[in-house]
């Protein structure tokens with residue numbers, strides 16, 4: 001069964017070869033979006049079968065008129081921590097009146113997650129994924145990291161895997177309380193028995209990647225040497241690498257990620273010139289994933305996306321949806337913050353939340369024949385409205 005979608009005022013393909021080289025109002029090119037105006041699309045069996053100007057559209061079994069709306073690739077949220085139970089809204093309220101974030105609250109979510117049944121967790125995670133889809137996210141990465149025992153980490157990954165192939169083992173989120181006086185023993189547990197169990201049925205049977213919260217400014221997280229041990233063990237076991245780096249202050253995370261060829265280093269809030277140089281040198285391998293919902297929700301300074309883009313760094317945007325630093329699942333919110341506070345153009349922000357975040361998961365998210373029909377529709381004539389109409393629910397996954 002094929003479906004012809006017409007009435008598309010603006011189609012973002014992320015395929016520069018298709019675009020008309022249009023420049024956005026900020027004067028910076030948006031050629032990377034590969035925009036086709038007055039476009040049509042044919043979808044068949046969940047795949048894109050044809051893309052082009054409406055005037056040249058072929059016939060199909062069914063037609064649907066989108067009434068002059070914009071269509072974009074579905075958002076790829078490449079950094080989330082959706083497997084958790086419990087409530088930390090009071091911690092957020094305290095931060096708004098000056099209490100700093102230090103990672104200590106993670107233990108509260110760990111206790112609540114361990115206490116939840118499989119079915120309770122399953123319902124919570126599925127609701128969060130549905131909430132994302134209703135806001136235009138069609139692909140999601142989900143990390144473990146609120147279990148921190150072998151069984152609870154495996155359970156978190158299994159539940160995440162029911163909803164996405166893009167799962168990440170974050171046993172090295174923080175050192176759990178029961179290991180506070182013997183950090184080395186916890187690193188040994190993560191790099192030994194936990195990693196063995198995660199990869200027991202094949203390297204990526206439960207997790208695609210391994211991640212570590214590398215943060216010398218938090219007593220709970222891991223320093224550069226511990227992070228290196230965790231990442232190299234993960235790489236040797238066949239997992240792709242991701243890093244939480246330079247979130248709370250300057251640290252070794254970004255340079256470690258670039259050195260080890262991580263797919264992504266996330267947060268990148270505090271960077272010096274050497275970090276930016278390392279990221280620019282790692283272009284094509286390591287993506288800098290910015291998570292502005294975190295700065296919003298922790299009252300930290302926003303990362304300087306303009307500096308990174310101008311240096312030639314691959315910049316992605318994601319939500320980091322988690323109970324501590326950002327309980328927002330909204331990519332449109334992240335885009336609006338990136339445009340308003342971080343110096344990105346609307347085009348750069350959209351590209352960062354689709355094409356570049358996809359690349360950090362090893363995916364290609366161009367709207368082209370043969371690609372999966374993972375699309376979103378905006379109740380507006382162009383992608384500029386994503387940031388322009390901040391806070392208004394105008395974008396959702398396109399059901400085809």
Ligand code: NIG
Nearest residue numbers: 106213244320322323324325
């Ligand atoms: O990405 N920084 C580490 N982990 C999460 C926060 C986790 C939490 O506070 O529950 C983050 O910001």
Ligand code: FE
Nearest residue numbers: 079081244320
């Ligand atoms: Fe995170």
